Amino acid sequence: MLRKLQLIVLSLMLSTSIFAQTNENDKKNWISADLFASKIEQQQKAQIIDARSAEEFALNHVNGAVNVNLQDATYSQFVEKLNPNQPVFVYSIANGRSVALAKDLGTKGFKEVYVLDGGIGAWVGSGKPVFTTAKKGLTLAEYNKILASNKVVLVDIGSKYCGSCKKVKPILESLKKEHGEALKIVEIELEDSPQLIASLKTVTSFPYIILYKQGNISLKKSGIVELKGVLDTALAQAL
Structure with missing residues (x-):
């Protein structure tokens, strides 16, 4: 459990650092939850990446998403299975980890990579469907x-x-x-x-x-x- 928490903290620190270095050019593919959803619907089999930790993903995620991030040992093998000629949709809890992953995909030849602006908070906040393990929260x-x-x-x-x-x-x-x-x-x-x-x-x-x-x-x-x-x-x- 301690190891999991350490990895999550490290991931958050990395994403904060990368987010601070983000320039206006990086933001050109940040899109709203509505547009993110619309573009996904246009795909026969959308390539959706949840760039958060496995622990976060297990609790909630966008339907159809696959969980992988830059710290995963299997990240390189995962990227090799993606189709670089098709759009890739990336999100995290805000924009930090998703922006970092989107940048990396760009260096690997992916031309169309979209980042969900506002992360899963924006997705859920706009009423989009989400997988969740929550049983009974505040109604x-x-x-x-x-x-x-x-x-x-x-x-x-x-x-x-x-x-x-x-x-x-x-x-x-x-x-x-x-x-x-x-x-x-x-x-x-x-x-x-x-x-x-x-x-x-x-x-x-x-x-x-x-x-x-x-x-x-x-x-x-x-x-x-x-x-x-x-x-x-x-x-x-x-x-």
Whole structure:
């Protein structure tokens, strides 16, 4: 188990490093969940690659995807079995690992490689079908009950495997201390509640924050850039 966690951390660190080096040219083949799905439907047998870890893939993945990443010992053999004359569709939890894999395929002669912008968070968030082992997470009815029972609700949506999502947690703890019972905080993870994330049809990537006041959305934000400042401003108006 420790070895698995070490590999996941190493993979996330590598993807973060590569993502930081991404330039505008790399982004030309990043496409939305809707276009990703549309292009897949046009293929007789789509080549879909889930570039996450085996542990993540086992919990949830795009239907029809095959799991492989740059750290796999069998990666080279896997690539040899792909058809370089057909499109390849790659995704991960965000864009880091998928971008790295797409770059590598490009160096190997694959001309048409598409990266799912926003990763599996965008896919599930837009309501696209997904394989999942989740049995019973927070339901939409339960979610709406929480919104109806609290004046101000802050919802944090992400995944336990998402590096950026982990950086949201200290911010939430800080807000709990600052606002106490005046602020209801709800944390939702892909591994537990994919159906709810899909039902909301608003998540574009992980992490994703929604702030409600009296049941109405007052703020939606993806990512962690300037998150604390944005939330402080929004909460000053909501509370």
